[in-house]
Amino acid sequence: MADYAWPPAGKRGLIGKSISRLDGPAKASGRAKYTYDVKLPETLYGKMVLSPYAHAKIVRIDTSEAEGMPGVRAVQPMKEPGQEVLWAGQEVVALAAETEDQAIDAARKVKIQYEPLPHFVMDTEPTAAGANTRKLAEQVDGNPDQGFGQAEVTHEGTYGSAVINHCCLEAHGQVAQWEGESLIVHASTQNVSGIGGELARGLKIPAGNVTILTPVMGGGFGSKFGGDTWGLACAQLAKKANRPVKMMLERDQEQIGAGSRPSIYAKVKVGAKKDGTLTAWASESWGTGGPQPSGNPNLPYVVRPPDRRRVHTAVLTNTGPARAWRAPNHPQMCLITMAALEDLAADLQMDPLQFFLKNLSFTDRPEVYRAELEKAAELVDWKRKWHPRGDKTPGPIKHGLGLSIHTWGGGGHPSTCNCTIHPDGSVEVSLGSQDLGTGTRTVIAIVAAETLGLPLESVKVNIGDSRYPPSGASGGSTTVGGVSSSTRRAATNALNELLAKVAPSLGMSPEQLEATGGRVQVRGDATKGMTWQQACAKLGTAPITATGQRVAGARDELISSGVGGAQMAEVTVDAETGVVRMEKLVAVQDCGLIVDVKTAESQVYGGCIMGVCYALYEEKIMDQQTGRCLNADMEFYKLAGIGDIGEIVVHMMTGPGYDERGVIGLGEPPVVSPGAAISNAVANAIGVRVPTIPLTPDRVLAALEKGGKG
Amino acid sequence: MSKRDEPRKEKRGLGRRDFVKLVSGTSAAVSAGVLTDADLLGAQTAARGKMSGPGAVPMALRVNGQQRQVTLEPRVTLLDVLRDSLNLTGAKKVCDRGTCGACTVIMDGKPIYSCTMLAIEAAMSGASIETIEGLVSEGELHVVSSAFVQNDAQQCGFCTPGFVMAAKAYIDAHPSPTYQQVQRSLGGNLCRCGTYMGVRRAVVEAAMKMKGGRS
Numbered sequence: 001m002a003d004y005a006w007p008p009a010g011k012r013g014l015i016g017k018s019i020s021r022l023d024g025p026a027k028a029s030g031r032a033k034y035t036y037d038v039k040l041p042e043t044l045y046g047k048m049v050l051s052p053y054a055h056a057k058i059v060r061i062d063t064s065e066a067e068g069m070p071g072v073r074a075v076q077p078m079k080e081p082g083q084e085v086l087w088a089g090q091e092v093v094a095l096a097a098e099t100e101d102q103a104i105d106a107a108r109k110v111k112i113q114y115e116p117l118p119h120f121v122m123d124t125e126p127t128a129a130g131a132n133t134r135k136l137a138e139q140v141d142g143n144p145d146q147g148f149g150q151a152e153v154t155h156e157g158t159y160g161s162a163v164i165n166h167c168c169l170e171a172h173g174q175v176a177q178w179e180g181e182s183l184i185v186h187a188s189t190q191n192v193s194g195i196g197g198e199l200a201r202g203l204k205i206p207a208g209n210v211t212i213l214t215p216v217m218g219g220g221f222g223s224k225f226g227g228d229t230w231g232l233a234c235a236q237l238a239k240k241a242n243r244p245v246k247m248m249l250e251r252d253q254e255q256i257g258a259g260s261r262p263s264i265y266a267k268v269k270v271g272a273k274k275d276g277t278l279t280a281w282a283s284e285s286w287g288t289g290g291p292q293p294s295g296n297p298n299l300p301y302v303v304r305p306p307d308r309r310r311v312h313t314a315v316l317t318n319t320g321p322a323r324a325w326r327a328p329n330h331p332q333m334c335l336i337t338m339a340a341l342e343d344l345a346a347d348l349q350m351d352p353l354q355f356f357l358k359n360l361s362f363t364d365r366p367e368v369y370r371a372e373l374e375k376a377a378e379l380v381d382w383k384r385k386w387h388p389r390g391d392k393t394p395g396p397i398k399h400g401l402g403l404s405i406h407t408w409g410g411g412g413h414p415s416t417c418n419c420t421i422h423p424d425g426s427v428e429v430s431l432g433s434q435d436l437g438t439g440t441r442t443v444i445a446i447v448a449a450e451t452l453g454l455p456l457e458s459v460k461v462n463i464g465d466s467r468y469p470p471s472g473a474s475g476g477s478t479t480v481g482g483v484s485s486s487t488r489r490a491a492t493n494a495l496n497e498l499l500a501k502v503a504p505s506l507g508m509s510p511e512q513l514e515a516t517g518g519r520v521q522v523r524g525d526a527t528k529g530m531t532w533q534q535a536c537a538k539l540g541t542a543p544i545t546a547t548g549q550r551v552a553g554a555r556d557e558l559i560s561s562g563v564g565g566a567q568m569a570e571v572t573v574d575a576e577t578g579v580v581r582m583e584k585l586v587a588v589q590d591c592g593l594i595v596d597v598k599t600a601e602s603q604v605y606g607g608c609i610m611g612v613c614y615a616l617y618e619e620k621i622m623d624q625q626t627g628r629c630l631n632a633d634m635e636f637y638k639l640a641g642i643g644d645i646g647e648i649v650v651h652m653m654t655g656p657g658y659d660e661r662g663v664i665g666l667g668e669p670p671v672v673s674p675g676a677a678i679s680n681a682v683a684n685a686i687g688v689r690v691p692t693i694p695l696t697p698d699r700v701l702a703a704l705e706k707g708g709k710g
Numbered sequence: 711m712s713k714r715d716e717p718r719k720e721k722r723g724l725g726r727r728d729f730v731k732l733v734s735g736t737s738a739a740v741s742a743g744v745l746t747d748a749d750l751l752g753a754q755t756a757a758r759g760k761m762s763g764p765g766a767v768p769m770a771l772r773v774n775g776q777q778r779q780v781t782l783e784p785r786v787t788l789l790d791v792l793r794d795s796l797n798l799t800g801a802k803k804v805c806d807r808g809t810c811g812a813c814t815v816i817m818d819g820k821p822i823y824s825c826t827m828l829a830i831e832a833a834m835s836g837a838s839i840e841t842i843e844g845l846v847s848e849g850e851l852h853v854v855s856s857a858f859v860q861n862d863a864q865q866c867g868f869c870t871p872g873f874v875m876a877a878k879a880y881i882d883a884h885p886s887p888t889y890q891q892v893q894r895s896l897g898g899n900l901c902r903c904g905t906y907m908g909v910r911r912a913v914v915e916a917a918m919k920m921k922g923g924r925s
Contacts, residue, residue: 024859025851027867028874030800030842037799100794101785169804169812169868169902218802218868219902251805437866437903602862602908609904634805634900641897642906 002492005557006593007450009659013516014450016654018598021442022461023216023435032216035188036248038175044073044096046237046247047103048230049110050256051085051092054119054318054627058083058092062111066095069109071102074240076233084117086291087318088628089256094233096245119318121622123163123263123288126313133286134293138311147280147307151271155344160265160692161332161675163288164618165255165637166325170218172258173248174231176238182209183235187227188248190220191473193432196466198227203235212466214434221610222324223259225473252632260620261325262295263287264332265692268340270300276350276358281308283336288315289322297329301337302407303362318627319620324475326607327408327668331614331675335693338404338676343689346389352403352680353382365564369405372566372588372653376403379586379649380568390687396576398687399583402680403568406672410591410665411561412481413472414552419448419490420545421498425533427452429490430462433471433483438667439599440479446595447484451491453515454532469547477665481559482550484595484663488558489548497544502535560661565589567608567673569681570646575704578697580682582612582646585674590653592664597652604650604670611674613640619694762830769833773798774844780829788832789813789824792841800842800871804900811899814872814879816840821879821898842871845878854878857916863908869901873909881917889914 006015026032063075075095079085085092093110097103126133148154174187183203189195189212196210203210217224230247238245249258266285272278283299293314300308345355356373360366377383382401391398420428429448435441441461448459462468472482499510502520506513506528514523521529550556570584585608594600617638621630631637675693682700683689690703763784771778771788773796780795789806792798792815801824804812808826815824818837832839845852851859854874864870876899881887887895892913901909 020859021862021864023867024862024864025855027864027870028855028858029846029851030798030871030874032867033799034802034868036803037793039794039797039799099783100790101783167902169802169810169866169900171804217866219866221902248803251807437864439865598862602865602905605907606865606904609906610902613904633807634809635807639900639902640906641900642909643893643897645906648907 002496004489004492006662012450014446014456015593015595016597019442019446019456019596021439021599022445023441027216034170034216034218035174035186035214036170036218038186038246040175040177040244043175043244043246044098044241045100045103046094046096046234046245047107048078048091048233048253049093049107049112050253051088051090051114053085053114053116054088054121055117056085056114057117058085058112059115060113061093063093065111066106066109069102069106071098072106073097073243074237076236076240078229078233087257087320089253089320091229091233094230094237094247096237096241119627121317121319121627122624123315123317126286126315129315132316134314134316136296136312136314138309140309142307144280144282144307144309147305148271150273150279152274153344153347154269154271155340155347156269157340157343157689158265158267158691159336159339161263161335162619162692162694163263163319164261164614165620166221166223166259166323167255167637167639168219168221168223171249171251171254172224172228172230174234175244175246176235177244178238178242181205182211184211184213185231185235186213187231188217188224189214190224190434190436190475192434192464192466193470194225194473195227195231199231199235202227202232213464215464217434217436220436220474221326222328222475225324225475251634255632255637256629257320259323259325260290260320262289262322264295264297264329264336266299266336268336270340270344272344272348274348276345276348276355278303278305278359278362279307281305283310285310285336286313286315287332288317288319290319291316291321294322295329295332297333297336299333299336301330301333302405303337303341303359305362319622326610326671330406330408330668330672334404334406334672335676335679339679339689342402342680342683349388351386353377353386356403356405364407364562368564368590369566372564372590373403373405375651376566376568376586376588379588379651380570380584382568385570389684391685396574398573398575398685400573400681400683400685401568401570402677402682402684403566404673404676404680405564405566406669407565408477408563408669408672409561410477410481410563412485412550412556412559413478415471415482415486415550416469417483417486417490417548418469418545419494419548420543421494421536421539422543423536423539423541425536426460427454427458428460428462429487430468431471431483431486432466432468433463433479434474435463436474438479438603439596440474440483442599443480443595444483444487447487448491451488452495453517453519455518477667477669480595480665481663485550485556485558486548490546491548493546493548494544497546498535501538505538557662559663560592561664563590563664563669565669565673567677569674569677571678571681571685573682573685573700575686578700580616580695580700582644584647584649585612585677586649587670588651588653589666589670590658591666592661593659594652594654595663600652600666601650603666604652605648607670608648608674609640609645610671612645612678615675615678615693615695616640617694767830769830771829771833771839772837773839774841782829784828784830786829787825788827788829791829792824798841798843802868802872804868809900810869811876812869812872814875814899816875816879819879819882821876842875852878853919854881854916857912857919861908861912861915863905863912865903865905869899873899873901877913877916881913881920885917885921887914887917
C-alpha cells in the first residue's frame with residue numbers, strides 16, 4: 001500500500017509557504033470570466049416576476065400580453081394558480097427576451113391575480129408571534145437545578161443576532177444552453193458536481209446529460225449549494241426558445257430570496273461560584289429562518305458546563321428562506337454564550353480573560369484555547385489595555401476590549417481526483433471541485449506539485465467542470481481537506497506508476513526512487529537519476545492517469561477535523577452618538593497543517609472583516625405592515641468599507657502540535673467570534689450590554705439610556 | 711487643440727442651451743414664473759428633430775483609446791454597453807445603483823460608477839473611457855493589478871476589477887498615499903469576502919512602484 005503521508009516539515013518545498021493564488025492575475029486584470037460574464041452567441045436574457053405579497057394564493061396568471069411584447073421569446077410559469085407564495089419576492093413567472101431591458105418591460109406586463117393572506121414577518125419573541133411558532137423539545141444535560149443550586153452568583157440576560165443576508169457580490173444565476181437533449185449550465189455555484197443531478201430531476205432528463213461549468217465564482221458563503229428554482233426555469237426557457245438564456249438575479253431579489261442567516265435570540269441564566277467556576281446554564285432561545293423552522297442552537301457554545309438546559313422555539317415568518325451562512329448557527333450561538341459569560345465575569349468583578357482561562361476545562365481542547373487566548377492577549381496588549389467594565393475616562397469616547405473563542409469541525413468532503421502525467425512531462429489534476437475565492441485551485445496545485453517534486457507552474461489544475469471526477473460541495477470548510485487528500489493520493493499513485501516505469505533503466509526498484517527538484521532519482525542521491533522530462537519520456541505515447549479518492553467518513557491520515565480559535569476586539573464608542581469604531585481585531589487561529597499560508601491568512605482576514613460587518617452594520621429589515629424587506633439593496637443593507645474595519649491582526653498557530661494533525665478546513669471558524677468579541681468590547685467600553693447585534697448607534701444609545709437595567 | 715476647439719459632435723436630445731432658448735420664446739410663461747404642460751409640450755415638439763429614443767440610436771464611445779460604434783436604446787447604461795455590447799466584462803454589475811463600486815471605470819481620469827451613467831451620456835460627452843481591460847499592456851499586468859495579486863487583495867475577485875480601477879485613479883491623483891490615507895479614500899468600493907487589508911497594502915505598494923517610473 002502506498003504511503004500517502006505528508007512530507008515531514010524539513011522536506012516540504014511548497015506546502016506551508018506563502019504562495020499567491022494562481023487565478024489572481026486573471027481576476028485582477030478583469031480577464032476571469034464569471035457566470036455573469038458568459039455571453040454565448042444568440043443569448044437571451046431572463047427575468048422573473050416576483051410576488052408583491054408576503055403571503056398570498058395565486059388565483060390567475062395571464063402572460064398573454066407579456067408574450068406579445070417586443071423581443072420576448074419564451075415564458076415559463078414557476079408557480080401555478082392555487083399555489084401559495086410565502087414571501088414578498090418569491091418567483092412566480094420567468095421569461096426571456098432579446099435584451100435585458102425588453103425582458104424587464106415584458107415582466108411588467110405579466111398579470112397575476114393574488115388572493116392576499118395574513119402574513120407575519122417579524123422575529124419577535126414567541127409569545128408575540130401567535131401561531132407562527134414551533135417549539136422544539138427541551139434538552140437537559142446533567143442536573144441543571146443542582147448546578148444552579150451550587151451557584152453563588154447567577155446572571156440573567158437577553159442576547160441576539162438579527163437576520164442578515166449572504167449578499168454575494170455575484171448574484172445567483174446561470175446561463176443555460178441546450179445541445180440536443182444535453183444541457184450545459186454555466187452556474188455561479190458552490191456545488192459543481194452536485195447541482196446537475198438536481199436540475200436533471202426537475203427537467204426529467206438523465207443526470208449525465210447535464211454539465212455544470214464554474215471556472216470562477218463571485219462568492220457563495222453557503223447560499224449557492226442548490227440548482228434553485230431559477231436554474232430550472234432558466235433551462236426551461238432555453239429549451240422553449242431553443243436559444244441560450246442568461247438569467248442572473250437582480251440585486252433586490254438576491255437580497256430578498258437568495259439566502260439569509262437566521263436570527264437567534266436567547267434569554268440566558270448562567271451560574272458560577274465566587275471563584276468564577278461555572279456551574280450551570282439555562283437558555284430559552286428563538287429566531288427565524290423564514291417559512292421553515294431553522295437555526296436550532298446547541299447552547300451554550302464551546303464552554304459547556306455539564307449541568308445545562310435549553311429549549312428553542314422557531315418563529316416562522318413570511319420572509320426569504322434561510323440558507324447555510326458561513327458557520328451555520330455558530331456566530332449566533334457564540335454571541336449568546338460569550339456575551340452571557342463576559343456579563344457574568346463582570347458581575348464577579350473578574351477579568352474575563354482570567355474567567356475564561358479558569359473555565360477552559362469545560363471546552364473540548366483546553367490547551368489549544370489557553371495557548372490561543374494567551375497569544376491573542378499578547379497581540380492586543382490585554383494586560384495593559386483592559387479595564388473593568390465601563391471606561392471611566394472623561395469625555396464621550398469610551399474605549400473597550402472584549403474576547404471570544406470558537407470552534408469548527410472542518411474535515412474533508414468526498415472527493416475524487418485524477419492525476420495525469422503526460423509523456424512530455426506535463427501534469428494535469430482534474431476534480432469536479434470549485435474555487436469560491438478561498439484558494440482551492442492554488443491548494444490543489446501546491447499538493448500535486450509537492451508530491452511530484454515539481455515547480456508549481458508545472459501542474460495544470462482542472463476544476464469547475466462537472467465532467468471531471470466528482471468532488472463535494474464547498475461547504476462547512478470541508479473542501480481543503482477533501483481535495484488535498486484526493487489530490488495527494490492521485491498524485492502519489494500516478495508517481496508510483498511512473499517510478500515503476502523508470503526504475504528498470506536505473507537498475508533500481510521503484511521504492512528506491514523519489515521525485516524531487518524536477519528530477520526522478522535514487523533517494524537522497526542526485527547523481528543517480530534523470531530529469532522529470534526524461535523520466536516521463538519513458539512512458540512512450542501513453543500518459544498515466546491515476547485516481548485518488550477521499551472517501552466520506554473514512555479514517556484519513558492526511559486530514560483531521562476540529563479547530564479552536566480566539567479573538568480579541570478593541571473598540572471605541574462615542575457615548576453621545578452611539579457610533580462604534582473598530583480599532584483592532586486580533587484573530588489567533590489553528591487549522592492543522594497549512595497548505596498555503598497566504599490564502600489561509602486571507603481566509604482569516606476575510607472572516608474577521610465579515611464579522612465586523614455583521615457585528616456593526618448588517619441587518620435585513622422587514623416591515624410588518626407591507627410584509628416587505630425595506631433594504632433589499634446595498635445602500636441600506638450595510639457592509640463595512642475599507643475604512644471601517646480598524647486594524648486586523650492574524651496569527652496562525654502552526655508547527656508541532658498542529659502540523660501533524662493534517663489539513664483542516666478554515667473558511668468558517670474565523671467568522672464566528674467577531675460578533676461576540678466586538679459586543680463584549682462595547683460592553684467593556686460603555687459599561688452596559690447592548691443586547692442585540694448589529695451594534696447600530698440606535699441600539700447603543702438605547703442600551704446607554706436603559707443603563708443596563710432589565 | 712483644446713477640447714473647446716474640437717468640432718462638436720451633433721448633440722442629441724434637449725440640451726440645457728436649447729431648453730433656455732425655447733423657454734425664452736414662451737415669454738408669458740416665464741414672466742409668470744410658471745411653465746404649463748402646453749409650454750413644455752411645445753418645447754419638446756420644437757426639439758423633436760434632436761430627440762433620441764425610445765428606439766435604438768447610433769452612438770460612438772471612446773473606450774481604451776478606440777472609437778466604438780454601437781446602436782442601442784438611450785436607456786442603456788454605460789456598464790451594460792461595456793459588458794453586453796463590447797464584451798468588456800471586467801467591470802461587474804453588483805448593486806446596479808451606484809453603491810458598491812464593482813462597475814468602476816475611469817472617465818477622463820476620474821473614477822466613475824458606470825452603472826449610473828447612460829451610455830449615450832458618455833458618448834455625447836466625448837469622454838475617454840478606460841476599463842480594466844485597457845490596463846494590460848503587451849500582456850503584462852498593470853502595476854496595480856500585480857500588487858493586488860502579490861498582496862492577495864482578492865478572494866472571489868468579483869469586486870477586484872472595480873477596486874483596481876478606483877485604486878489606479880486614486881494613485882494617479884495622489885502619487886504618495888499613506889496607508890491611513892488609503893483607508894479614508896477608497897470607501898467607494900465594497901468587498902464581501904473581506905480583502906480590505908490586502909487592498910490597503912496593495913495600493914500603497916503600487917503607488918511606490920508607479921513612482922519608480924513603471925507606469
